[in-house]
Amino acid sequence: MSQVSTSPSMAALGVSAKPERRDIGLRRRYAAERRFRLFGMAAIAFGLLFLFLLLFSVVSKGYTAFQQSMITIPVEFSEQVIDKNNERATNPQKLVSANYPVVARNALAKVLGVDEKDRAGLKAVNGMISDSVRTQFRDMVVANPAIIGTTQTVTFLAHGDLDSAFKGQIDLSVAENNRKISDKQVGWMNTLVESGALSKHFNTGLFVNGASSRPEAAGLGVAVVGSLYMMLIVLVLSLPIGVAASIYLEEFAPKNRFTDLIEVNINNLAAVPSIVYGLLGLAVFVNFAGFPRSAALVGGLVLTLMTLPTIIIATRAALKAVPPSIRSAALGLGASKMQTVFHHVLPLAMPGILTGTIIGLAHALGETAPLLLIGMVAFVADIPGTPLEPSTALPVQIYMWANEAERAFVERTSGAIMVLLIFLILMNVGAILLRRRFERRW
Amino acid sequence: MNMMSEAAVEKALDKKMNDISYKMIGKDVSVYYGDKRALYDVNLNVRENTVTALIGPSGCGKSTFLRTLNRMNDTIDGCRVTGRITLDTDDIYDPNIDVVELRARVGMVFQKPNPFPKSIYENVAYGPRIHGLAKSKADMDAIVEKSLQKAGLWNEVKDRLHEGGTGLSGGQQQRLCIARAVAVSPEVILMDEPCSALDPIATAKVEELIHELRANFTIVIVTHSMQQAARVSQRTAMFHLGNLVEENDTDKMFTNPDDQRTQDYIMGRFG
Numbered sequence A: 001m002s003q004v005s006t007s008p009s010m011a012a013l014g015v016s017a018k019p020e021r022r023d024i025g026l027r028r029r030y031a032a033e034r035r036f037r038l039f040g041m042a043a044i045a046f047g048l049l050f051l052f053l054l055l056f057s058v059v060s061k062g063y064t065a066f067q068q069s070m071i072t073i074p075v076e077f078s079e080q081v082i083d084k085n086n087e088r089a090t091n092p093q094k095l096v097s098a099n100y101p102v103v104a105r106n107a108l109a110k111v112l113g114v115d116e117k118d119r120a121g122l123k124a125v126n127g128m129i130s131d132s133v134r135t136q137f138r139d140m141v142v143a144n145p146a147i148i149g150t151t152q153t154v155t156f157l158a159h160g161d162l163d164s165a166f167k168g169q170i171d172l173s174v175a176e177n178n179r180k181i182s183d184k185q186v187g188w189m190n191t192l193v194e195s196g197a198l199s200k201h202f203n204t205g206l207f208v209n210g211a212s213s214r215p216e217a218a219g220l221g222v223a224v225v226g227s228l229y230m231m232l233i234v235l236v237l238s239l240p241i242g243v244a245a246s247i248y249l250e251e252f253a254p255k256n257r258f259t260d261l262i263e264v265n266i267n268n269l270a271a272v273p274s275i276v277y278g279l280l281g282l283a284v285f286v287n288f289a290g291f292p293r294s295a296a297l298v299g300g301l302v303l304t305l306m307t308l309p310t311i312i313i314a315t316r317a318a319l320k321a322v323p324p325s326i327r328s329a330a331l332g333l334g335a336s337k338m339q340t341v342f343h344h345v346l347p348l349a350m351p352g353i354l355t356g357t358i359i360g361l362a363h364a365l366g367e368t369a370p371l372l373l374i375g376m377v378a379f380v381a382d383i384p385g386t387p388l389e390p391s392t393a394l395p396v397q398i399y400m401w402a403n404e405a406e407r408a409f410v411e412r413t414s415g416a417i418m419v420l421l422i423f424l425i426l427m428n429v430g431a432i433l434l435r436r437r438f439e440r441r442w
Numbered sequence B: 001m002n003m004m005s006e007a008a009v010e011k012a013l014d015k016k017m018n019d020i021s022y023k024m025i026g027k028d029v030s031v032y033y034g035d036k037r038a039l040y041d042v043n044l045n046v047r048e049n050t051v052t053a054l055i056g057p058s059g060c061g062k063s064t065f066l067r068t069l070n071r072m073n074d075t076i077d078g079c080r081v082t083g084r085i086t087l088d089t090d091d092i093y094d095p096n097i098d099v100v101e102l103r104a105r106v107g108m109v110f111q112k113p114n115p116f117p118k119s120i121y122e123n124v125a126y127g128p129r130i131h132g133l134a135k136s137k138a139d140m141d142a143i144v145e146k147s148l149q150k151a152g153l154w155n156e157v158k159d160r161l162h163e164g165g166t167g168l169s170g171g172q173q174q175r176l177c178i179a180r181a182v183a184v185s186p187e188v189i190l191m192d193e194p195c196s197a198l199d200p201i202a203t204a205k206v207e208e209l210i211h212e213l214r215a216n217f218t219i220v221i222v223t224h225s226m227q228q229a230a231r232v233s234q235r236t237a238m239f240h241l242g243n244l245v246e247e248n249d250t251d252k253m254f255t256n257p258d259d260q261r262t263q264d265y266i267m268g269r270f271g
Helices: A006-010 A026-066 A095-097 A100-112 A119-126 A133-143 A160-166 A181-193 A221-252 A257-271 A274-287 A296-320 A322-333 A337-365 A367-372 A395-401 A407-438 B006-018 B062-068 B099-105 B120-130 B137-150 B154-160 B170-183 B200-213 B226-234 B250-255 B260-266
Strands: A066-074 A149-156 A198-202 B021-031 B035-045 B049-056 B078-088 B108-111 B188-192 B220-223 B237-238 B243-249
Touching: A026 A066, A026 A407, A066 A100, A066 A160, A095 A133, A100 A119, A100 A133, A100 A181, A100 B137, A119 A181, A119 A198, A119 B049, A133 A149, A160 A181, A160 A198, A160 A407, A181 A198, A198 B006, A221 A257, A221 A296, A221 A337, A221 A395, A221 A407, A274 A296, A274 A367, A296 A337, A322 A337, A322 B078, A322 B108, A322 B170, A337 B120, A337 B220, A367 A395, A395 A407, B021 B220, B035 B062, B035 B220, B035 B237, B049 B062, B049 B226, B062 B188, B062 B237, B099 B108, B099 B154, B108 B170, B120 B137, B120 B170, B137 B170, B137 B200, B154 B170, B170 B188, B170 B200, B200 B226, B226 B250, B237 B250, B237 B260, B243 B250, B243 B260, B250 B260
Parallel strands: B035 B243, B049 B220, B049 B237, B108 B188, B188 B220
Antiparallel strands: A066 A149, A066 A198, B021 B035, B021 B078, B237 B243
């Protein structure tokens, strides 16, 4: 490699001769760098691969949950079935407790040409209709009793098993006795699809319904509302408390043994397993303070405790990152300590604080274990009006659905995971946007 | 700004210097950082409407002394000051003295330009605003304009007052910091190596500015540059290893100092 000869003409010009080239290990150094780059890229590829696998598995299983099979047929609200003895004027309970599934069953049997005397056939027809028609039809009739005796075109939920079969999730090669849906029902299903009576609709129920043992009617409504309440409580409590604590510790508190001890403890708290916070919440908020179990309030308080260390650590780091020259400048002008902090330091630390807060919130949003202990793993059908009413949370709902046996809950579990991921992505995007908005150079 | 002619200003200043009045008096000032002693019984008086330069090798305590004058050392953990420093007739380390008020009277310009990451206008207006010096928006505008003029920056920035102060060049930033300090109308301005981060042209502008500011303010400046001390100051104090070696008229200091160490330092034999 080394160039020994120098051209004579150059030497003639008085250019000094080049000394023997030294081996300064360039080749080794570049090889090390190339190796490191390769490792880095491999690490990123590895991470991306698993992220992709995770997303693929969740989305491929879950995307069907956003559509639900529904049956649209003319339904005769027969007075015979609903109110045989015409007591509705005197007994308002009559319309509430009428046997509406039979109304739907008869309507579907009529469309499919099943004889009213064919009990086995009627049972099979019944197996294609979601039991949620009971509440749907009841609400329709109670709201407008005039429809009794008329025929209306109504869209209602198909049974979860029919829904699974329609989405191709039931293996029809399995022996008829071993699957949830019979050959006869499959035949009817095909008839209904051909006539356009059975079709997939966007699954609004997934977002507004509460818990249900019937997968087709089960939704995330309660969980979403519960999670929202909790996030609100966590934000309202942990942001001011966390920021105030960090500002005091970082800017005002004397640096001594005691504050060192506090700092160590805060760092330790951030690493405490979340289930311990659940036990703490159970002992303090439920047993001692007497707050209701399963309530979003208690969940929010527990998650606040859990999030506080994260926010404090992030805020302190953000405050530390503000250059001391800004503090000197303000103090040198005669600003008080508090004015210095609130006029200059805090605004500059804001992006970091917000990022830390939203990461803490996202962490809290996905937290399950502590909520199990305070009873938020419950069957809650009605959307809670206040944080004091029983509710569940998104990750807990995922946990509960993952434990269900029905095929239709599998797609709902993945669907719920997608909803949770979307919430997390939205929060992270929010963090980035806020950071951009507040970011200032100095 | 000042309607007096250059000669009249000089004359007035000379007269003031003849009947010396001391703006700040430091008596037996010692400073400790924890167990380490940084200043040893310094006795140094700062004359009114005079530029006093503090010189000496690195770590000699000149910045430490400067920072005792507006109690910026208070912000350092473990820093302790003994002795007595007065501003006019007030002992500035008296418990009854409010440090915020003191700093409104004794302003400071730092080594590295440190404008707030806000607009030029906001940078200058911040001090008067927190001290409630402006009654109205027009008042504030006037203060900002006057301060920027005093700092010789007005013509350069008058069209972009609402742009960021951090977007200015280093020299402009430092003059903005001077304008910011001037806007509070302090009595004394402390400058801690104000030109060390600036190029020679920006340095010349700041030095010229210091010269003009002398008419209205008492200035104490720490500098590493002998030439700068000679150019801008009337009085010079030489520090060495935490001791005040000598304090004298600048002219005398640079031609015929009393102390051998000053002589050696100025001649470049140590430091």
